[in-house]
Amino acid sequence: MHGNVPETAPLGKFQPLAKRFQAQALCWQSRCDALRLAKRMSDSEKATKRLRSEEWFNNPAHPDGTVIYIERFLNYGITPEELRAGKPIIGIAQVGSDISPCNRGHLETAERVKAGIRDASGIPFVFPVHPIQESCRRPAAALDRNLAYLGLVEVLHGYPFDGVVLTTGCDKTTPACLMAAATMNLPAIVQSGGPMLNGWYNGELAGSGTMVWEGRKQLAEGKITVEELLDQVAASSPSVGHCNTMGTALSMNSLAEALGMSLPG
Known part of the structure; x- marks a missing residue:
């Protein structure tokens, strides 16, 4: 005896509890096995999965087509070896232009984006998006958001992009880019040009x-x-950027952040 507790206690009363623990242990074992299997499958997929762009630039089934796709990119310095190395091709959807002053700052920021993509072992391709300037378009800019969206979808679909950086700013280019990214389901991130400074x-x-x-x-x-x-x-209007008031440009860029499509801040 140890105090008032018997040295041996009847095991019968503990059997249900033991069975429950055993069942839980088996359950956790099954979960662990499933997780390990999923990880092995994921690692295997990563090892065998080809980039979308390789269908253009490194397709053993159609070597003649690959040559055609590669040929014209060589006239400004990209090499066949680089395009065939399995590096991700990242598009930069450029909404900035001289007739899109709200987004014009991206003419400079796109160069920094290109440098960042190269630093991360990617290949950047900059391409234009249908321009929009609300206060200068005749008769109205009402259709331009949809034109920008449709054009962007066609570019992302028809060219060898593995991902895209969506430069945004005004209240129409931002939703156009978000809609196109959702339609194409490519890896994408929004880079807002931000508002103008206070006037x-x-x-x-x-x-x-x-x-x-x-x-x-x-x-x-x-x-x-x-x-x-x-x-x-x-x-x-003292600087580059979209409207510096609580308007729809601010709302659209805030929405992009809330959707997790842009970095916070």
Whole structure:
């Protein structure tokens, strides 16, 4: 005896508990076996899975087609060995241009993206996206989002991209890029150009767009001249970037972050 506890206790009362522990142990063993099998399958798939771009640039079944696909890329410095080395081809969807001022900053940032892709052993291909400028398009920019989306889908589908960096900014290019990425289901990330810096006029914040509408009203009422309106408008757009107000450009880029398509911040 040890105190009031008998040295041996009847085992019968512990048998249900023992069976439960045994069942749990078998369950965990099965889960572990399943995880190990899944990992082996995943490792095997990684070892044998070919990049999408290899169907263009390294396809043993169609060597003559491979030569045709490779040929014209050689005229600006890429080598056949590089294209056939199994490196991922990463597209950079360039929305910036001189007629898309909200996104024009990407003409410079795209070069940094290219350098980053090369540093990560990828091959960058920059290509244009249908341009959009809301306040300059006649008769209206209403269709341009869909045109940008449709064009981007065709490019991503028809060319040898393994992934894509989506440069965005204005309230139409951002959803166009997101829609195209969802349609194609390629690895993708959004790089927003960000908003313009805060504008100031006569010591007060001057929001892009907002200042235009307020100024037009003042002009119609005879309170300011056209030259003063131009000064206000110039003050409200002090740098590269999309609208610096709480408008739809900000909403769309915030949505891209909320969807996990862009890095936070």
